[in-house]
Amino acid sequence: MIKNGRIIKSLSGFFYVETEGTVYQTRARGNFRKKGMKPVVGDFVSFSHEENSEGYILELHERKNGLVRPAIANIDQAVIIMSTINPDFSLNLLDRFLVFLEHKGIQAIIYISKMDLLGNEAERKRYEKFREDYQKIGYEIFFDTSALMKNLRDKVTVFMGQTGAGKTTLLNKIAPEMKLETGEISDKLGRGRHTTRHVELFELAGGLIADTPGFSSLDYEVDNIPDLNEAFPEIAKVSQGCKFRECTHTHEPECAVKQALENHEILESRYTNYLQLLSEINKTRESYAKKRKKQI
Numbered sequence: 137m138i139k140n141g142r143i144i145k146s147l148s149g150f151f152y153v154e155t156e157g158t159v160y161q162t163r164a165r166g167n168f169r170k171k172g173m174k175p176v177v178g179d180f181v182s183f184s185h186e187e188n189s190e191g192y193i194l195e196l197h198e199r200k201n202g203l204v205r206p207a208i209a210n211i212d213q214a215v216i217i218m219s220t221i222n223p224d225f226s227l228n229l230l231d232r233f234l235v236f237l238e239h240k241g242i243q244a245i246i247y248i249s250k251m252d253l254l255g256n257e258a259e260r261k262r263y264e265k266f267r268e269d270y271q272k273i274g275y276e277i278f279f280d281t282s283a284l285m286k287n288l289r290d291k292v293t294v295f296m297g298q299t300g301a302g303k304t305t306l307l308n309k310i311a312p313e314m315k316l317e318t319g320e321i322s323d324k325l326g327r328g329r330h331t332t333r334h335v336e337l338f339e340l341a342g343g344l345i346a347d348t349p350g351f352s353s354l355d356y357e358v359d360n361i362p363d364l365n366e367a368f369p370e371i372a373k374v375s376q377g378c379k380f381r382e383c384t385h386t387h388e389p390e391c392a393v394k395q396a397l398e399n400h401e402i403l404e405s406r407y408t409n410y411l412q413l414l415s416e417i418n419k420t421r422e423s424y425a426k427k428r429k430k431q432i
């Protein structure tokens with residue numbers, strides 16, 4: 137019998153495919169590897185299933201997006217967890233996460249942890265202002281878990297953030313009954329560099345979530361993005377008014393982005409981070425070009 141479903145877990149060569157509330161243990165047929173395709177958690181697949189025997193994945197359906205580490209496909213959204221302190225809040229890091237997600241076509245949601253550690257009202261106001269600014273760009277920002285939870289329903293969500301930002305704490309708050317499992321994911325699996333990653337989607341708050349243990353900064357490289365402009369939605373929008381279509385918003389005349397910056401319609405920190413990323417991307421390109429020249 138042939139069925140369609142979604143891979144919700146991959147472990148030791150097996151893929152666990154869920155369809156209509158039942159999970160089937162399957163393997164991938166060898167011909168996927170030959171084609172350089174590998175099923176990953178989140179993939180929609182067709183698979184064969186016979187009574188009392190192992191199923192086989194027959195076909196991978198088209199992916200809308202995917203991450204390499206952890207290997208997950210068809211992600212609806214990512215919650216970026218940033219702490220106020222310990223580690224210190226950084227707009228630069230936040231913008232890097234956002235650019236990475238824009239590039240991947242994954243909707244970003246921002247959650248600020250450790251708001252309770254803020255010293256006074258003035259500090260809190262700064263975060264309110266930051267929330268206002270980023271909401272204008274189009275990003276949702278949450279300071280508390282209950283509002284965040286409502287946004288997890290019917291979505292496949294990944295959580296990302298620096299070590300110590302409070303990922304595990306947040307997951308435990310969202311689903312206290314999962315305490316053991318999140319502890320298990322965080323402590324035993326996928327921590328070491330060379331351990332095989334166990335990837336799994338859990339049902340949580342009416343949606344599916346993937347914890348992403350040991351997500352390192354290398355996993356969200358942003359120096360290979362072909363069109364940085366597009367990864368900054370507010371810059372992309374304004375740049376339609378630039379005189380030159382290929383405007384990089386650095387030195388060109390009649391640049392609408394620089395104009396918007398002057399008018400305080402674009403945040404200075406966003407523009408600074410844009411410039412920094414642009415220069416990193418250009419450096420990477422140059423070093424590739426040099427390498428290629430040497431080979432020739």
Ligand SMILES: Nc1nc2c(ncn2[C@@H]2O[C@H](COP(=O)(O)OP(=O)(O)OP(=O)(O)O)[C@@H](O)[C@H]2O)c(=O)[nH]1
Pocket residue numbers: 249250251252253297298299300301302303304305306322350
């Ligand atoms: N006061 C306060 N402490 C928090 C909050 N969230 C997390 N912490 C603390 O911050 C530390 C790190 O939190 P974790 O949840 O382990 O962070 P993590 O992102 O899972 O870190 P890794 O497991 O290293 O990836 C712990 O000591 C938590 O108790 C918060 O909202 N308020």
Ligand SMILES: [Zn+2]
Pocket residue numbers: 375378379383384385386388390391392393394
């Ligand atoms: Zn421009």
